Amino acid sequence: MNSSQMKMLLLVAIGCILWFIPTPEGLTDQAWQMMAIFVTTVLSLILAQLPLGAMALMGLTLATLLGVLPIKIALTGFAHPTIWMIAAAFFISRGFITTGFGRRVGYWFISKLGHNSLGLAYGLVLTDLLFAPATPSTTARCGGIISPLFRSVASAYDSDPEKGTENRIGAFLVQCILQCNAITCAMFLTSMAGNPLAANFAKEQGVEITWAGWATAAIVPGLLCLFLIPLVMYMVFPPELKKTPEMREIARQKLAEMGKMTRDELMVCITFIGMVSLWVLGPTLGIHATVTALLGLVFLLLTHTITWDAVLGEKEAWHTITWFAVLVMMAAQLNKLGFISWFSESMAESLSGFGWVTTIVVLLLVYYYSHYLMASAMAHISAMYSAFLAIAISAGAPPMLAAIVLGIFSNLYMSTTHYSSGPAPILFGAGFHTLQNWWKIGFIFSLIVIPIFVFVGGAWWKLLGLW
Template identity: 50%
Template sequence: MNALEKVDYRKFIAPIVVGLIIWFAGPLRPDALSLSAWHMFAIFVATIIGLVTKPLPLGAIALIGFVVTVLTGIMPMEKAVAGFGNSAIWLIVMAFFISHGFIKTGLGRRIALIFVRAFGKQTLGLAYALSAVDLIVAPGTPSNTARAGGVMFPIIKSLAQTFNSDPVDGSERRIGAFLIFTEFHANMITAAMFLTAMAGNPIAQAFAGKQGIHITWMGWFLAALVPGLISLIVVPFVIYKVYPPEQKATPDAKNWATGELATMGKVSKAETMMIIGFVSALVLWITGAITGIDATTTGFLVIGFLLVAGVLSWQDILKESGAWNTLFWFSVLVMMASALNTLGFIPWLSQTIGNSLHGMNWFVVLVILVLAYFYSHYFFASSTAHVSAMYAAFLAVALAAHVPPMLAALMLGFFGNLMAATTHYSSGPAPILFGSGYVKQSDWWRLNFILGLIYIVIWVGVGSLWMKLLGMW
């Protein structure tokens, strides 16, 4: 007889208690809010807290929130299920499948080894080479967790052990700690540079669209290009200076990578087809404004090609649980956020906060919002959950304060990734890389605090000027 699944019911306490308190505080709500808007807010807050405490997987928490929303009559079933047809969320799903192709064919590993062989003579050069791999792979891997854990981490761990750097014997600072921490930040920067490089980005795009701000794949990329490249150059160097590896030269890296590539053999037909599919996706995403083919259609087209070419099987599609899980819980959260907007809660909140900032220069308001958005991430264990919880409200406040719409939408979108520069539980890649044992928790927090300030200067300062030059505001 099968045993029951283990459920930590104690983790239900916080979301249920907070949700009920807000729900029954309805009579005390502001006069400008309807009771339905207030009750939707209670369900949304309870769901977000559940995503943080995780008594059940994210999809299961979203399911409970969905059921409560429908049963209480706040949203009829017809409107509630409409969220599952959101094109931005299906773009995430398609990109998950593309990511699976990178890992399955070994193409991601081959690209990394080629860069190590070409640029790996010095430890700093090795870090830049690995960052370049992240930059190349990022547009097709919306799961930055899969990119870090499935492609980059195995390479870095093998490299570290090749140079006898292992936390087991206390030699983690020889080279491994530096490479691990640099990869964490390279992953974060490249996630901010592409609409399809982190699962939360299309969610931000969808929320912005609800406010009448239409962000394209190319628009996001162009706006992030300069601050992103500056970050990819500056951040590894800063880490190298404040958290230096003991071994500065890595002459054996080239030989190691050459040996690994020899073991892999020639580029396979599957890798060739994967290259064709990935390059086609990039070309169509970049030229979408010209061809009229939107990003989600491109995703479906490329997956169709990979299926016909035999790179992916239908079983691969069915077994990609991360994609289907994302489709479910993101759809529910987008439905809830949309309901908060249509029921009047987000407009009321933005007007209330906007009134408190009345008279302030809009750029000062933008800086305040970015700082609040960034540092509140200490209370979150998921960048995507944070984006889902706060992006729409913060964007609405920015618009009420007359921050240029595209500048506000993209800046908050970028920091939906960069705010992971906080804790060792801040995002999916964090526990994977921190859990390797190479970087102490005190070093992780200390270095992230320093780098967080650098990101704020580069992306808010240089990024705003760059977007002005592009004519985005």
């Protein structure tokens, strides 16, 4: 029996054990059975025998086949507004790459800041930050925009692992990109595909997080981290090459080769500015965040900046719609059937001797470091976010604070290992670090990032009135 068959057998065994355990007092049989299917589905996403979408559909089919849910309810997740907001953002983000607008902005930052290796790092980080609000695919953002820029810089200075020159500048830049990418993902509701999932789980528990609310909460600790990470990296793991005066000229040459901004780039720029503006002002104007995303997509289609064939060919978006819709539906049913309230009350009793501050700090640390066991942020959020939020609220934590902080931490752990996020294997695969060094740097920076968000973030959230 091979490894794949063993994992599938393990999934079946766990599912059967959970299904046949007697229903605890205070729960209906339907609620317990829904939990068994949900846990088995999430474990299948973690073990990943098939693509996430395929495993999620198996869970949905099982729920209907076993009579736990009628098919009309099982398919309700596909009508959820959050699903289509994130899908539209995926489609729009493709325009940043195909039109060359992302590369143009990156080269512009490098032309201004690229006089030394630290400036180059900040240029790449600022490029990531700029596109984060409208690019929920971290893999597309890093792989399609940031990584090509990084490789251009490394190549220009002959920093190549195969030649033993990785420490000239490449090793420094690649870790700056990874560590800061986790921060940019944490700063906006739409900068990582799992963030809307977390927000939806929070909504199921009565906490509605807005785009502006998330961004406001994350902006101060996030910007501080983006400033400090390259600086600390420069001091602790310095590049051999400190001065890079030629890079500014190289960037200017690249911009000259690209010529003037094209019409399609201009359309993408207008769409980007318009969407971010409406996401901020949407609650005041009465415009739903999903309507804003769809408006941006329609504008790009009407102006022929992107084609419908390109939308249909965006596999990652359709893949995300599938697994996202299933998990949203299952989480909603767990809450509706009373499992979440039963679980949170049970956990609250066991933690009754602790204050809410201690409880939430412990939860955040467990939530962060348990990601060493995970290869997917989405699977991690699906497995732990709802339960941890319920425990925090039951312990007395302000609901909005707990929901946003857990949402932010759902991104911070994405820089820990070489498999912790979509960008991680892309950047690790470039070969600039050994596995041991990669993990060491990830752990060291966790000791910097977590205190910043707990203490500086905590003070900022106090000023905002979140607690």
